[in-house]
Amino acid sequence: MIKELTCINCPMGCQLTVVDKNDDGNYEVTGNTCKRGPKYAINELTNPTRVIPTTVVVRNAMLPRLPVKTAEPIPKGKIFDAMKVINQVVVDAPIKSGDIIIENLLGLGINVVSTKTMAKC
Amino acid sequence: MIYDVVILGGGPAGLSAAVEAKKDGAENVLILERDRELGGILNQCIHNGFGLHTFNEELTGPEYAERYIHQVTDLGIPYLLNTMVLDLTDNGDLKTIHVINEEDGYTVIQSKAVILTMGCRERTSGAIGIPGYRPSGVFTAGTVQRYINMEGYMPGKEVVILGSGDIGLIMARRMTLEGAHVNAVCELMPYSNGLVRNIVQCLDDYDIPLKLSHTITFIHGKDRIEGVSVSQVDEKMKVIPGTEEYIPCDTLLLSVGLIPENEITRTAGVEMDDRTNGSVVGELRQTSIPGIFACGNVVHVHDLVDFVSEEAVLAGKGAAKYVKGTLDTNVTFTTVNGNGISYVVPQQVAMKNVEENVTFYMRVRQVFKDRVVNAYIGDQLVATKKEKKLLPAEMVNFKIAKDVLAQYPAGEIRFVVEEAKK
Secondary structure, X not given: OEEEEEOXXXXXXXXXXXXXXXXXXXXEEEOOOOOHXXXXXXXXXXXXXXXXXXXXXXXXXXXXXXXXXXOOOEEHHHHHHHHHHHOOOEEEOOEOOOOEEEOOHHHOOOOEEXXXXXXXX | OEEEEEEEOOOHHHHHHHHHHHHOOOOOEEXXXXXXXXXXXXXXXXXXXXXXXXXXXXXXXXXXXXXXXXXXXXXXXXXXXXOEEEEEEEEOOEEEEEEEEOOOEEEEEEEEXXXXXXXXXXXXXHHHOOOEOOOEOEEEHHHHHHXXXXXXXXXXXXXXXXXXXXXXXXXXXXXXHOOOEEEEEEEOOOOOOOOHHHHXXXXXXXXXXXXXXXXXXXXXXXXXXXXXXXXXXXXXXXXXXXXXXXXXXXXXXXXXXXXXXXXXXXXXXXXXXXXXXXXXXXXXXXXXXXXXXXXXXXXXOOOOHHHHHHXXXXXXXXXXXXXXXXXXXXXXXXXXXXXXXXXXXXXXXXXXXXXXXXXXXXXXXXXXEEEXXXXXXXXXXXXXXXXEEEOOOOOEEEXXXXXXXXXXXXXXXXXEEEEOOO
């Protein structure tokens, strides 16, 4: 098996080639310019994950939305389930950047955290 | 009170420039910001991917902004919010800044140096002239980004995006996550104008088709947009008859380019560069008017905020040097965009101000594979940079050491794209 991928770790966008000679999970990655490349490529073929940046409703702040993200990447297949849960949440200002907004999202052991400090007003 | 350095805009460029100017010994520094908070466009860019160069970690826009806002507050740099700059005039040693806000009304501020960090704004539907009525539901991608991410409004459910700039790609994903259906992203050029990583993680991840060499030829609907006609274009970007396709939609997003916001720059009389739509700048981002500096997207549109912050450090240094009277004004080199290159920043270099090296930022005119970017002074090759892939959407950073440039007394540095020698 041979697969071509574009690394999305950083804006370099390296073109990666993954070769699995005997289709036994021994991946050989080339084309990367840093050590994050092979890790991404193998992950992408076995268990692709993404960080989900989105918003939740916030009350008593300057604006009605608080930006949040999953603290770690979550499996790609869980993205829309995650959005359903995150969109139910309403929080009250004040909130600090890094505050936990949802603990253990979908039982994945990953938290959703605030990415902005919003004062009460 | 007379300020040392006043900064027009509290976005990423302004924050970084303010921090550097203060650290470098400018005493009275002031940031003027027209929005309700510092951070500029970063506040609506809630996606991750910022800061990989600067902080070596992946931050969202608001997180990246907060890092700099903390530095500004830690250094005790004052700032005025909800404050609009109306005019900037140069009176030699002092610059006069006319500002207005609700609390103080109309005020005149005086400063020895000014750093222009107004950023850029989006090209609108008026700028590209699509035939059809002018129904509601046509937005610039950045406006919708603000609506959804900050104001909490969802403008529509069936979406078409024209232009494959990064904001358009990011918004394709964002609207999909929030339950909209993005029918297509149409790009006039045969290549994308966004970063490859954004095509992968924003379009490919969600099976959103990217139609290259396609444009919108008609907007249907009178009160609200009902659909668009999409046609293929040939290599001369002329519509190919018979390729028209109707796509129903209730929302059209435009991601068709950014324009540096230079009204204040122009009326102040700063020399402009029509290749960048920004001012002509030197190695420390000094403009043609002594004491006025510019950095960030107001000088040229960057694709990464990390490079905006980096460029702003130069302007901060420059302004501090100017205030202390140690900024050299003798231009050693000018830069020229040769074959394959559409612009180079900075346009001038005063070697006495250079510390270790000069980073030249440039963009290529078209897609190139396995080429080199060469820098020549006269017919001497002074530096070369190998690139596997050159895209107009991805800015080239070309660093040349001071020692290398110092071997030449003066002249033009010409950058060209050439075949790699084997």
